[in-house]
Amino acid sequence: NAGVTQTPKFRILKIGQSMTLQCAQDMNHNYMYWYRQDPGMGLKLIYYSVGAGITDKGEVPNGYNVSRSTTEDFPLRLELAAPSQTSVYFCASTRTGVSNTEAFFGQGTRLTVV
Protein backbone atom coordinates (compact mmCIF):
# COMPACT_ATOMS: atom_id res chain seq x y z
CA ASN A 1 0.00 0.00 0.00
CA ALA A 2 1.46 3.34 -1.04
CA GLY A 3 -0.56 5.47 1.40
CA VAL A 4 0.36 9.16 1.05
CA THR A 5 3.07 9.97 -1.51
CA GLN A 6 4.84 13.33 -1.70
CA THR A 7 7.18 14.60 -4.39
CA PRO A 8 9.83 15.91 -4.53
CA LYS A 9 11.65 14.87 -1.35
CA PHE A 10 14.08 17.78 -1.52
CA ARG A 11 14.15 21.09 -3.37
CA ILE A 12 16.17 24.29 -3.34
CA LEU A 13 14.46 27.40 -4.68
CA LYS A 14 15.71 30.89 -5.31
CA ILE A 15 13.77 33.82 -3.87
CA GLY A 16 10.87 34.69 -6.14
CA GLN A 17 10.70 31.34 -7.91
CA SER A 18 7.57 29.23 -7.85
CA MET A 19 6.96 25.54 -7.46
CA THR A 20 4.30 22.95 -6.75
CA LEU A 21 4.59 20.30 -4.08
CA GLN A 22 2.73 17.19 -5.10
CA CYS A 23 0.67 14.98 -2.80
CA ALA A 24 -1.32 11.89 -3.70
CA GLN A 25 -3.13 9.29 -1.61
CA ASP A 26 -4.57 5.96 -2.67
CA MET A 27 -6.78 5.28 0.36
CA ASN A 28 -9.86 7.07 -1.00
CA HIS A 29 -9.69 9.56 1.86
CA ASN A 30 -11.87 12.62 1.52
CA TYR A 31 -9.89 14.84 3.87
CA MET A 32 -6.39 16.03 3.01
CA TYR A 33 -4.06 18.50 4.72
CA TRP A 34 -0.84 20.41 4.23
CA TYR A 35 1.39 21.13 7.22
CA ARG A 36 4.74 22.80 7.59
CA GLN A 37 7.20 21.73 10.25
CA ASP A 38 9.66 24.29 11.55
CA PRO A 39 12.33 23.39 14.11
CA GLY A 40 10.97 23.55 17.64
CA MET A 41 7.57 24.70 16.41
CA GLY A 42 5.64 21.53 15.76
CA LEU A 43 3.37 21.28 12.76
CA LYS A 44 1.32 24.19 11.49
CA LEU A 45 -1.72 23.67 9.26
CA ILE A 46 -1.46 25.54 5.94
CA TYR A 47 -4.54 24.40 4.02
CA TYR A 48 -6.95 21.54 4.11
CA SER A 49 -9.61 20.02 1.89
CA VAL A 50 -12.77 18.14 2.82
CA GLY A 51 -13.29 16.73 -0.68
CA ALA A 52 -12.73 17.33 -4.35
CA GLY A 53 -13.41 20.95 -5.26
CA ILE A 54 -13.41 22.18 -1.66
CA THR A 55 -10.46 23.78 0.11
CA ASP A 56 -10.04 26.01 3.14
CA LYS A 57 -7.33 27.94 4.94
CA GLY A 58 -5.57 26.68 8.00
CA GLU A 59 -3.42 28.48 10.52
CA VAL A 60 -0.65 29.76 8.18
CA PRO A 61 -2.00 30.04 4.59
CA ASN A 62 -0.22 33.21 3.42
CA GLY A 63 2.09 32.64 0.46
CA TYR A 64 0.49 29.35 -0.54
CA ASN A 65 -2.32 28.11 -2.72
CA VAL A 66 -3.98 24.73 -3.15
CA SER A 67 -6.40 22.97 -5.44
CA ARG A 68 -8.31 19.70 -5.19
CA SER A 69 -9.57 18.57 -8.58
CA THR A 70 -9.63 14.87 -7.64
CA THR A 71 -10.01 12.86 -4.45
CA GLU A 72 -6.47 11.49 -4.82
CA ASP A 73 -4.42 14.66 -5.39
CA PHE A 74 -3.85 17.78 -3.32
CA PRO A 75 -0.99 19.92 -4.68
CA LEU A 76 0.44 22.89 -2.78
CA ARG A 77 1.63 25.88 -4.81
CA LEU A 78 4.23 28.45 -3.79
CA GLU A 79 4.02 31.42 -6.15
CA LEU A 80 6.83 33.71 -4.97
CA ALA A 81 9.18 31.78 -2.74
CA ALA A 82 10.57 33.59 0.30
CA PRO A 83 13.23 32.52 2.83
CA SER A 84 10.49 32.31 5.49
CA GLN A 85 9.05 29.37 3.55
CA THR A 86 12.13 27.27 4.19
CA SER A 87 10.64 24.33 6.03
CA VAL A 88 9.66 20.70 5.84
CA TYR A 89 6.23 20.21 4.32
CA PHE A 90 3.99 17.28 5.13
CA CYS A 91 0.84 16.18 3.41
CA ALA A 92 -1.67 14.09 5.36
CA SER A 93 -5.06 12.50 4.86
CA THR A 94 -7.86 11.17 7.05
CA ARG A 95 -10.60 8.73 6.26
CA THR A 96 -13.43 11.08 7.12
CA GLY A 97 -13.89 14.40 8.80
CA VAL A 98 -14.80 12.72 12.03
CA SER A 99 -12.45 14.19 14.59
CA ASN A 100 -11.45 10.87 16.11
CA THR A 101 -9.75 9.58 12.97
CA GLU A 102 -5.96 9.36 12.92
CA ALA A 103 -4.04 10.98 10.08
CA PHE A 104 -1.73 9.29 7.56
CA PHE A 105 1.33 11.32 6.62
CA GLY A 106 3.61 11.43 3.63
CA GLN A 107 7.40 11.34 4.01
CA GLY A 108 7.74 15.09 3.64
CA THR A 109 9.34 17.60 1.27
CA ARG A 110 12.34 19.52 2.54
CA LEU A 111 12.33 22.96 0.91
CA THR A 112 15.10 25.52 1.15
CA VAL A 113 14.65 29.02 -0.24
CA VAL A 114 17.88 30.94 -0.83
Added chain:
Amino acid sequence: AQSVAQPEDQVNVAEGNPLTVKCTYSVSGNPYLFWYVQYPNRGLQFLLKYITGDNLVKGSYGFEAEFNKSQTSFHLKKPSALVSDSALYFCAVRDVGDRNNDMRFGAGTRLTVKP
Protein backbone atom coordinates in the same frame (compact mmCIF):
# COMPACT_ATOMS: atom_id res chain seq x y z
CA ALA B 1 -8.74 27.35 19.61
CA GLN B 2 -7.16 24.18 20.86
CA SER B 3 -3.49 24.02 21.79
CA VAL B 4 -0.92 21.54 23.00
CA ALA B 5 2.20 21.93 25.12
CA GLN B 6 5.08 19.51 25.36
CA PRO B 7 7.18 20.97 28.16
CA GLU B 8 10.34 18.96 27.45
CA ASP B 9 12.37 19.42 24.28
CA GLN B 10 14.48 16.39 25.11
CA VAL B 11 14.05 13.27 27.22
CA ASN B 12 16.95 10.90 27.87
CA VAL B 13 16.51 7.45 29.38
CA ALA B 14 18.58 4.31 29.69
CA GLU B 15 17.50 1.20 27.85
CA GLY B 16 15.26 -0.95 30.02
CA ASN B 17 14.09 1.95 32.18
CA PRO B 18 10.54 3.32 32.04
CA LEU B 19 9.95 6.43 29.96
CA THR B 20 7.45 9.27 30.11
CA VAL B 21 6.91 11.98 27.51
CA LYS B 22 4.68 14.75 28.79
CA CYS B 23 1.78 16.50 27.07
CA THR B 24 -0.80 18.99 28.28
CA TYR B 25 -3.64 20.39 26.22
CA SER B 26 -6.22 23.13 26.08
CA VAL B 27 -9.60 22.89 24.35
CA SER B 28 -12.88 24.68 24.78
CA GLY B 29 -14.87 21.47 24.65
CA ASN B 30 -13.88 17.83 24.93
CA PRO B 31 -10.64 16.59 23.40
CA TYR B 32 -9.60 13.92 21.02
CA LEU B 33 -5.91 13.27 21.78
CA PHE B 34 -3.22 11.62 19.68
CA TRP B 35 0.42 10.64 19.85
CA TYR B 36 2.56 10.43 16.73
CA VAL B 37 6.18 9.36 16.31
CA GLN B 38 8.61 10.63 13.69
CA TYR B 39 11.77 8.76 12.75
CA PRO B 40 14.56 10.58 10.85
CA ASN B 41 13.59 11.63 7.32
CA ARG B 42 10.14 10.07 7.68
CA GLY B 43 6.62 11.34 8.04
CA LEU B 44 4.67 11.09 11.27
CA GLN B 45 3.29 7.70 12.25
CA PHE B 46 0.25 7.21 14.45
CA LEU B 47 0.91 5.61 17.85
CA LEU B 48 -2.31 5.84 19.81
CA LYS B 49 -5.37 7.96 20.51
CA TYR B 50 -7.86 8.79 23.21
CA ILE B 51 -11.43 9.29 22.10
CA THR B 52 -13.59 8.25 25.02
CA GLY B 53 -13.84 5.52 27.64
CA ASP B 54 -10.92 4.07 29.58
CA ASN B 55 -8.40 6.73 30.54
CA LEU B 56 -5.49 4.37 29.87
CA VAL B 57 -4.95 3.88 26.18
CA LYS B 58 -2.65 1.23 24.73
CA GLY B 59 -1.02 1.68 21.35
CA SER B 60 1.69 0.44 19.03
CA TYR B 61 5.15 -0.81 20.06
CA GLY B 62 4.21 -1.20 23.75
CA PHE B 63 3.39 2.47 24.28
CA GLU B 64 0.48 3.64 26.39
CA ALA B 65 -0.90 6.99 27.46
CA GLU B 66 -3.05 8.14 30.31
CA PHE B 67 -5.76 10.74 29.86
CA ASN B 68 -6.19 12.95 32.93
CA LYS B 69 -9.05 15.39 32.52
CA SER B 70 -8.49 17.30 35.75
CA GLN B 71 -4.85 17.95 34.89
CA THR B 72 -5.57 18.30 31.13
CA SER B 73 -2.71 15.92 30.43
CA PHE B 74 -2.07 13.00 28.11
CA HIS B 75 1.40 11.68 28.96
CA LEU B 76 2.99 8.97 26.84
CA LYS B 77 4.57 6.06 28.71
CA LYS B 78 6.41 2.81 28.18
CA PRO B 79 7.46 0.42 30.95
CA SER B 80 10.80 -0.55 29.41
CA ALA B 81 12.50 1.65 26.81
CA LEU B 82 14.35 0.30 23.77
CA VAL B 83 17.15 2.00 21.83
CA SER B 84 14.89 1.75 18.78
CA ASP B 85 12.33 3.99 20.54
CA SER B 86 14.67 6.95 19.98
CA ALA B 87 12.70 9.39 17.83
CA LEU B 88 10.71 12.62 17.84
CA TYR B 89 7.30 12.36 19.51
CA PHE B 90 4.37 14.67 18.90
CA CYS B 91 1.20 15.09 20.89
CA ALA B 92 -1.86 16.40 19.04
CA VAL B 93 -5.37 17.48 19.98
CA ARG B 94 -8.66 18.02 18.22
CA ASP B 95 -11.67 19.68 19.80
CA VAL B 96 -14.68 17.36 19.56
CA GLY B 97 -16.84 20.28 18.52
CA ASP B 98 -14.45 21.72 15.96
CA ARG B 99 -16.11 21.81 12.55
CA ASN B 100 -12.90 22.93 10.88
CA ASN B 101 -11.33 19.55 11.49
CA ASP B 102 -8.16 21.27 12.69
CA MET B 103 -5.63 19.22 14.63
CA ARG B 104 -3.04 21.12 16.66
CA PHE B 105 0.38 19.65 17.33
CA GLY B 106 2.86 20.23 20.11
CA ALA B 107 6.43 21.28 19.33
CA GLY B 108 7.69 17.74 19.77
CA THR B 109 9.90 15.95 22.28
CA ARG B 110 13.07 14.20 21.20
CA LEU B 111 13.45 10.91 23.03
CA THR B 112 16.92 9.38 23.24
CA VAL B 113 17.32 5.91 24.69
CA LYS B 114 20.90 5.02 25.52
CA PRO B 115 22.19 1.45 25.66
